[in-house]
Amino acid sequence: MDPLTPGAHDVTRVWLDTWEWACCGDPFSVGDEVDLLVRTRTPSSAFIESVGPELAATIDAIESHHQETPTTPEDRVRGRVAGIHAVVQEHIETRHLRRPGFGAPPDAEMPAEGEDWPFDGRDLGNGFMIGSRPSRWMIESVPVPGAVTLAPRDGVPPTASDQATEPPDENPEPPAERRTTSVVAWVVDVHENHPVSES
Numbered sequence: 536m537d538p539l540t541p542g543a544h545d546v547t548r549v550w551l552d553t554w555e556w557a558c559c560g561d562p563f564s565v566g567d568e569v570d571l572l573v574r575t576r577t578p579s580s581a582f583i584e585s586v587g588p589e590l591a592a593t594i595d596a597i598e599s600h601h602q603e604t605p606t607t608p609e610d611r612v613r614g615r616v617a618g619i620h621a622v623v624q625e626h627i628e629t630r631h632l633r634r635p636g637f638g639a640p641p642d643a644e645m646p647a648e649g650e651d652w653p654f655d656g657r658d659l660g661n662g663f664m665i666g667s668r669p670s671r672w673m674i675e676s677v678p679v680p681g682a683v684t685l686a687p688r689d690g691v692p693p694t695a696s697d698q699a700t701e702p703p704d705e706n707p708e709p710p711a712e713r714r715t716t717s718v719v720a721w722v723v724d725v726h727e728n729h730p731v732s733e734s
Contacts, residue, residue, distance in 0.1 A: 547612050549573075550597045550622075551721045556692055559600065564690035565616050569725060573610040574599035586622070587681030594722065614727040619691060622720040625682035629675045629712050639669040646671075676715070683719075691721050 549571050551560070563569055573596045583591040596612055635643045639652055646652055656666015 545726060546617055546724045547595045547614070547727050548593055549612050549723045549725060550594050551691065551723060552599075553692075553718060553720055555599060556721070560692070562690060562692055563616060565619055567616050569612070569614065569616055569723070571596070571598045571612045571723075571725070572600055573597070573612060576610075584680050585678060586683050590622075590683060590685070590722075612725050612727060614725040616723055617726050618724040619688045620685035620722045621688050621718045622722060623684045623686055623716050624719040625679040626676045626715050626717060627679060627712060628715050629677070630672045630710070631675065633669055633671060633673045637673055678719075679714075685722065686718075688721065691723065 551571075576596050578591050578594055578597065582597070586594075598612070633639055633652070635641055635645060640655065643652070651671060652669040654664075654666055654668045656664050658664055
């Protein structure tokens with residue numbers, strides 16, 4: 536089935552942001568029962584621009600468990616999970632040399648070319664040190680509007696393969712710009728439980 540087509544008319548497609556679910560969401564899998572609080576059922580123009588109109592048109596509800604003022608506390612999606620897809624977003628990473636005040640002490644001196652930032656810490660004794668050394672590079676990551684794909688998943692939160700990161704770039708002069716991808720959300724297709732009306 537085309538992942539941009541959620542399926543039967545009784546399926547509700549819910550958007551879950553990864554940062555919210557990683558914070559305090561309980562894991563669930565296809566076939567589990569869920570109870571999701573809806574923040575909105577009307578995606579914003581910024582959301583549509585970010586994910587693209589084709590995917591946005593398939594989203595029935597956007598979940599949030601950090602909302603300060605829910606539209607209504609009763610607006611929920613309850614039912615059995617019929618499908619889960621990871622939303623894989625393309626980003627453009629731009630690398631810049633770190634400067635004082637950008638993750639390094641404002642009064643620090645810029646290290647000589649090819650040198651690392653000095654270690655900022657203190658000696659705890661017995662060979663133990665505590666502190667940190669700023670990385671030489673700052674990385675700015677900007678999502679590419681509409682550059683998203685859906686990848687089937689068995690559960691939320693992601694598996695180790697979803698969380699895998701690329702090995703650190705040991706090239707002393709990394710490329711100034713490169714394209715990467717990351718999982719930014721999940722879309723969850725839910726067969727909603729509808730109360731049976733008494734006749």
